Amino acid sequence: MTESDLLQILARGEDSRHQFKRDVTNADGIAAELAAFANSGGGVLFLGVEDSGNVTGLDAANVRRLNQLLSNAASQNVRPPIHPATENLQTGLGVVMMVTVPDGLNKPYVDNQGRIWVKSGADKRHVTAREEIQRLFQRAGLIYADVVPVAGSSVADLDEKAFNAYFNRRYGQSSEFAGQPLPQLLQNLGLADVQELNLAGLLLFGKHPQRWRPAFEVKAVAFPGAVLHDSRYLDSEDIDGTLLEQYQRSLAFIKRNLRHVQGDQNFNSLGQLEVPEQAIIELLVNALIHRDYFTSASIRLMVFADRIEIISPGHLPDTLNTETIRHGITNRRNPTLTEHAIHILPYRGLGTGIPRALQDWPETRFVDDMAGNQFKVLIPRPEALTPQVTGEVTGEVTGEVERLLRIMAGEMSRQQLQEVLALRHEEHFRNAYLKPALAAQMIEMTLPETPRSSKQRYRLTAQGRQWLKDHPADCLK
Numbered sequence: 456m457t458e459s460d461l462l463q464i465l466a467r468g469e470d471s472r473h474q475f476k477r478d479v480t481n482a483d484g485i486a487a488e489l490a491a492f493a494n495s496g497g498g499v500l501f502l503g504v505e506d507s508g509n510v511t512g513l514d515a516a517n518v519r520r521l522n523q524l525l526s527n528a529a530s531q532n533v534r535p536p537i538h539p540a541t542e543n544l545q546t547g548l549g550v551v552m553m554v555t556v557p558d559g560l561n562k563p564y565v566d567n568q569g570r571i572w573v574k575s576g577a578d579k580r581h582v583t584a585r586e587e588i589q590r591l592f593q594r595a596g597l598i599y600a601d602v603v604p605v606a607g608s609s610v611a612d613l614d615e616k617a618f619n620a621y622f623n624r625r626y627g628q629s630s631e632f633a634g635q636p637l638p639q640l641l642q643n644l645g646l647a648d649v650q651e652l653n654l655a656g657l658l659l660f661g662k663h664p665q666r667w668r669p670a671f672e673v674k675a676v677a678f679p680g681a682v683l684h685d686s687r688y689l690d691s692e693d694i695d696g697t698l699l700e701q702y703q704r705s706l707a708f709i710k711r712n713l714r715h716v717q718g719d720q721n722f723n724s725l726g727q728l729e730v731p732e733q734a735i736i737e738l739l740v741n742a743l744i745h746r747d748y749f750t751s752a753s754i755r756l757m758v759f760a761d762r763i764e765i766i767s768p769g770h771l772p773d774t775l776n777t778e779t780i781r782h783g784i785t786n787r788r789n790p791t792l793t794e795h796a797i798h799i800l801p802y803r804g805l806g807t808g809i810p811r812a813l814q815d816w817p818e819t820r821f822v823d824d825m826a827g828n829q830f831k832v833l834i835p836r837p838e839a840l841t842p843q844v845t846g847e848v849t850g851e852v853t854g855e856v857e858r859l860l861r862i863m864a865g866e867m868s869r870q871q872l873q874e875v876l877a878l879r880h881e882e883h884f885r886n887a888y889l890k891p892a893l894a895a896q897m898i899e900m901t902l903p904e905t906p907r908s909s910k911q912r913y914r915l916t917a918q919g920r921q922w923l924k925d926h927p928a929d930c931l932k
Contacts, residue, residue, distance in 0.1 A: 456553070458546050464501075465508040469577035471495065471825070475504040477511050482524060483567060486532030489525075491572040491579035493537050493559035494591060498574070500539075502552040512549015521552055535561050563591040576826070589749045590769075593788065600748035601655040601789040604648040605667050610638050612652060612667075617697070618660045625798050645791045654748055655792040658698050659799060665695045670751040672696075673705050673743075677712040677758040680853050681887035690758075698743050698792075699799055705739055705756055712758040713836070729837050730763065734815035737808040738832050740800050742767045745788050750828060761886040763834040770825045777821040783810045852922065855887045856897060860919055861928065866901055866912035889913070897922060 469475055474492075479485045479502065492498040502521055503513040513521070522541065530536045542553045563571045563582075571582040571591065582588060592598040615637075622630040633640055641647035646656030657664050658671065665672055673694040678685050690712055694704045714729045728735075742754050747769020755766040771777070772786050787793050796802055813819055822831040852860070862875045869881075869889065878884045892898045897919035901912040915923075 456542070456544060458544065461544055461546065461551060461553075462510075465504060465510070468508055469506070471574045471576060472498040474498065474500045474577065475506055475508060476500065476502055477505050478502065478513075478517070479521065479524065482528040482532050485524060486528040486566050487570075487572045487579060489529055489537055489539060489554075489556055490533050490564040490566055491574050492556035493533075493564045494562050494572065494582075495558075495574035497556050497558035500554040500556065502554065503549060504551060510546055510548045510551060512546060513552060514549060518543060518550055518552060525554060532567050534565050534567075537564060563588065586749050586751070590747065593749060593772075599788075599790060601658075601792040602645060602648075602653045604651040604653050605657050606651065608652045608657060608661075608667055609650055610641065610647065610652070612662055613637075613641070613656065614660050614662050614697075621660070621795075621799060644795070646795070653791075655789070655795065658792065659795055661697060664697060668751075670753055671748065673701050673754045673756050675705060675708045675756040675758075677708075679760060680855060681759045681761045681883065682855065683757070685854065694756075698796060702740060702743055702800055706736065708756065709735055709739075709758060709763060713763075716837075730834055731815040734812040734819065735763070735834070736801055737812040737815075738765055738819070738834065740796075740802045741808045741812075742832070743800070744793055744796050744802060746830075747772075747828070748789060752829075759836075761836055763836065765832040765834070767830045767832075768828065770828055770830055771823045777823050780809050780821065781813060783807055852895065852897070852926075853887075853891055856892045856895060857926075859888045859892050860897055860915065860923055863898065863913070863915050863919075866914045868912055872913065892919075 464473060465475070467473075474488060476488075488500060492500070503517075504510055525539065525541065529539055537556065537559060539557075540555045542555070544551045544553065565571050571588065572579050573582055573587075573591075582591070589598060589600070593600060619630050622628075622633070626633075630637065630640060635643070638647060638650060641652070641656060642649065645653070646660070647653055652661065654668070657667060661667070675690075675692045675694055676688050677690040678688055680687075690708070692704070692708055694701050694708065696704070710728060710732070716727055716729050739756075742765050746754060746767040750768035752768040754768070755764070757764045757766075769788070771780065772788055775784065775786055793802075802808065809821075816834065818835045820833040820835075822833065824831060858876060859872065862872070867875075869884070872889070873879075873881070873884050876884070876888070878888070889898075893900070896916055898913050899916050900906060901914060902908050902910060905911070
């Protein structure tokens with residue numbers, strides 16, 4: 456690394472992968488920093504740098520002292536020991552020591568007091584929640600949520616008809632003739648632990664899975680607009696049951712809240728779904744199988760006027776990110792569930808689901824929200840479904856369009872409109888506010904022949920002014 460490269464990194468400031476310290480003198484303190492990096496995907500600690508990113512530098516004596524301190528802390532104050540790599544870079548203000556900590560293979564790493572530390576943004580925090588500790592063990596391959604026994608359950612909670620149909624389909628014989636008692640057979644298949652069903656057995660073949668795990672369902676809502684805080688909704692359903700039932704009902708929910716388009720089909724045909732159905736299937740199944748079952752939260756399925764959102768509990772595990780999953784790189788968070796679900800759901804495994812979905816619908820976006828511990832899939836719809844106002848001013852105007860109309864004064868640019876509305880995201884502003892207002896003929900462009908001009912401005916139409924006259928703000932309260 457050159458000094459120029461270093462300065463570019465420092466200019467970006469601290470984050471979950473880069474920590475700055477002017478100096479360290481305490482072995483326990485540096486051990487906590489090293490453990491937090493090892494538990495959270497790895498990172499680089501820069502010594503000789505202030506929190507602001509300004510280089511203070513280290514002299515030769517301090518470099519020797521810090522090397523010894525780091526060696527002792529990594530081997531004696533962290534359990535199990537970790538092995539950071541150091542690199543010294545000479546700058547005009549002195550040496551900057553770069554300590555690279557790899558993502559740990561033996562999580563969780565603890566300090567001398569047995570405390571577990573993880574990164575939280577640019578800082579670190581002490582882990583105390585049981586679910587989070589379980590996830591660390593899961594990342595290390597020491598425990599998996601799908602094989603944890605469901606306390607209080609029993610073989611009596613199994614839907615034997617569904618299990619027998621599955622067993623016959625997969626193994627070509629009835630489970631009754633497998634030569635083993637049902638509890639033993641379930642245990643051999645990894646679906647039970649002695650007399651209790653585990654989570655995989657419950658979610659795949661349980662009679663009433665939500666009796667034991669009420670959070671493990673899908674909460675689905677369809678909104679008329681493009682914002683989550685809209686008080687109105689078109690459709691909603693709490694989707695429970697086994698994973699197969701949740702998949703079937705979730706897909707049906709999406710399909711009934713999307714449009715069908717004719718395309719090149721015959722006029723009398725039903726038409727095709729506006730978003731390719733196979734892409735939706737791949738992403739929906741992916742959410743059900745790969746969500747974090749150590750997190751007691753539901754999958755959220757939301758259909759907006761301009762997009763579909765599928766939000767799964769649990770951010771991407773280990774070294775996966777939104778770019779690697781696009782290329783089919785995968786990590787089986789729930790291996791037993793996956794092994795059986797591949798014969799029950801339309802799931803082929805091998806990390807091919809997301810690449811196939813992207814092939815069918817390349818506009819799909821992914822957001823790995825580590826702070827919120829969730830993974831979000833955004834599936835854009837071809838057109839925003841917004842109410843149209845034509846002819847006399849009698850049509851419905853969305854809340855977003857109304858807000859836009861009421862703040863307009865003369866001719867205003869897009870940037871000015873966003874600033875007055877306090878909206879940061881251009882795409883959301885265009886889809887939820889600008890395009891619906893233009894389509895409803897409530898506003899117009901000053902340069903309609905060149906819609907992308909930097910000099911483009913927007914103003915109220917006569918129809919928009921009439922609507923405001925007919926709907927004074929005080930009469931709506």
